[in-house]
Amino acid sequence: MMRAAVASFEFEGNSLSLRVTRRADFERSGIFESAALLEAAAGKDLALTGGIDTLRAAGMELVPVFAAKGGAGGHIEDSFFAEARSRIVEGIAAALPLQGVYIAMHGAMICAEEKDPEGAILAALRARIGPGIPIAVSLDLHAHVTHRMAAAADIIVGYETYPHVDAYRTGACAAGLLVRTMQGAIRPLTRIRKYNAIVPVLGGATLGDAPMAQVAAEARALEAAGRALSVSYFPVQPWLDMADVGITGVAVTDADAPAADAAAQAILDAMWTRRRDFELPALIPAEAVQEALRREGRTLLIDAPDSIGAGASGDAPALLAALLAHAPEVESALCIVDPGAAAKAGELGEGAEAIFEIGAWQDRRWFKPVPVTARVERLCDGLFTYRGGPVGGATGRLGPSAVLRAGGLRILVTTHAVYEHMDEHYAACGIDIGGCRLVSFKNLMNYQKLLGPGVGFIALHGPGGAPLRLQDVAWEKRQRPFWPAEDMPQPVTITRDT
Numbered sequence: 219m220m221r222a223a224v225a226s227f228e229f230e231g232n233s234l235s236l237r238v239t240r241r242a243d244f245e246r247s248g249i250f251e252s253a254a255l256l257e258a259a260a261g262k263d264l265a266l267t268g269g270i271d272t273l274r275a276a277g278m279e280l281v282p283v284f285a286a287k288g289g290a291g292g293h294i295e296d297s298f299f300a301e302a303r304s305r306i307v308e309g310i311a312a313a314l315p316l317q318g319v320y321i322a323m324h325g326a327m328i329c330a331e332e333k334d335p336e337g338a339i340l341a342a343l344r345a346r347i348g349p350g351i352p353i354a355v356s357l358d359l360h361a362h363v364t365h366r367m368a369a370a371a372d373i374i375v376g377y378e379t380y381p382h383v384d385a386y387r388t389g390a391c392a393a394g395l396l397v398r399t400m401q402g403a404i405r406p407l408t409r410i411r412k413y414n415a416i417v418p419v420l421g422g423a424t425l426g427d428a429p430m431a432q433v434a435a436e437a438r439a440l441e442a443a444g445r446a447l448s449v450s451y452f453p454v455q456p457w458l459d460m461a462d463v464g465i466t467g468v469a470v471t472d473a474d475a476p477a478a479d480a481a482a483q484a485i486l487d488a489m490w491t492r493r494r495d496f497e498l499p500a501l502i503p504a505e506a507v508q509e510a511l512r513r514e515g516r517t518l519l520i521d522a523p524d525s526i527g528a529g530a531s532g533d534a535p536a537l538l539a540a541l542l543a544h545a546p547e548v549e550s551a552l553c554i555v556d557p558g559a560a561a562k563a564g565e566l567g568e569g570a571e572a573i574f575e576i577g578a579w580q581d582r583r584w585f586k587p588v589p590v591t592a593r594v595e596r597l598c599d600g601l602f603t604y605r606g607g608p609v610g611g612a613t614g615r616l617g618p619s620a621v622l623r624a625g626g627l628r629i630l631v632t633t634h635a636v637y638e639h640m641d642e643h644y645a646a647c648g649i650d651i652g653g654c655r656l657v658s659f660k661n662l663m664n665y666q667k668l669l670g671p672g673v674g675f676i677a678l679h680g681p682g683g684a685p686l687r688l689q690d691v692a693w694e695k696r697q698r699p700f701w702p703a704e705d706m707p708q709p710v711t712i713t714r715d716t
């Protein structure tokens with residue numbers, strides 16, 4: 219029986235965010251090894267689950283090594299990264315002999331020191347286990363793929379969809395290619411191509427005929443034409459201040475380097491030619507609220523610059539201030555991270571009224587806390603279950619939370635910044651957004667799942683950890699010229715890691 223090791227280590231970094239993700243933050247979602255890893259992954263929508271199920275269905279003996287998931291934030295503390303790297307590399311080495319390795323990663327992790335953590339892990343693993351054992355990796359669509367990663371891994375496959383609904387399928391695809399490799403049917407190699415260009419995440423949906431949907435269709439056409447075993451497009455997590463971050467094409471072929479180079483180049487050019495199409499209109503908060511009030515039905519107000527899933531702190535009160543100023547009696551809901559306000563509400567108890575200083579508890583570069591006179595409507599433990607998406611079935615943990623009522627506005631103050639999917643976090647704390655005219659979200663894409671007849675959205679722009687206007691960011695490391703700061707008729711290729 220052939221043996222395959224499985225592991226996952228997922229986190230999305232953001233150079234502009236002040237959030238530091240520590241071991242305790244990973245522990246909230248769980249850090250798993252051995253049989254507990256298989257138990258934790260079973261029945262989920264995770265890439266790891268897709269990989270495990272595929273390897274198991276092919277009759278492989280599984281060696282579960284390590285799994286940890288940290289969501290998004292600024293960077294990971296170096297000590298936990300070192301621990302995770304060691305547990306993955308040494309855990310896999312201790313399991314030898316093996317015929318294959320599958321690892322689920324996000325691909326845009328950063329640490330205080332190490333700026334290419336996935337590359338560091340894969341290179342260390344390759345050095346430790348030698349050249350003969352195939353390594354397959356699945357990545358998020360927003361991964362920052364490096365040449366070091368592509369050199370160390372035999373197979374790299376990215377999510378196809380945004381909103382991300384295919385994590386499981388991506389894990390299954392990477393593991394499926396690994397199975398064929400282990401059985402001797404293919405000898406895969408992975409090539410990457412990259413331009414010095416970044417594009418807004420907000421306009422990167424793969425829904426309908428959106429520009430990224432067209433890119434996705436081109437990737438599938440390349441595969442269908444036999445040009446590659448797998449073609450992936452990475453519009454990249456753009457808020458990474460590094461010289462080697464840019465839109466990237468990746469292709470896996472059966473021992474055909476020129477074909478892999480050509481397919482990676484083709485899909486990269488498919489993104490580049492559409493670079494102007496990823497911009498979406500956005501308003502500042504006050505204008506957004508006023509525009510929403512002119513519309514019929516429910517409007518979702520998308521606080522893009524403070525998007526938690528993009529790594530921002532989730533504590534920006536700009537929209538809160540705009541709602542209090544322009545729609546104080548309108549039935550509305552807003553969620554904001556503020557552990558101090560949540561704790562104060564907990565101490566006061568349900569029914570109490572007080573002045574709360576809300577928001578900007580962590581990040582005061584752009585905003586100050588907003589004073590709000592409010593009644594503690596409800597206290598909650600902040601636990602909810604994701605109804606889908608890349609962590610479907612997993613438990614979300616907002617920590618001790620409270621619903622504060624100020625006029626028509628209900629403010630959900632939470633202890634932790636937690637990845638938003640749909641309205642699970644509101645529902646868990648007793649807020650039915652069906653009764654709200656205005657509802658705020660701090661995510662860049664999942665809100666799309668809530669749109670429909672009578673439900674529209676307005677995106678906000680302004681300062682924050684995930685600003686829409688990438689050309690306005692005071693980048694320190696990014697090399698000029700880059701798109702969109704310069705209107706470049708010809709793209710600049712990034713040929714090496716920094």
Ligand SMILES: [Zn+2]
Pocket residue numbers: 358359360382
């Ligand atoms: Zn993503």
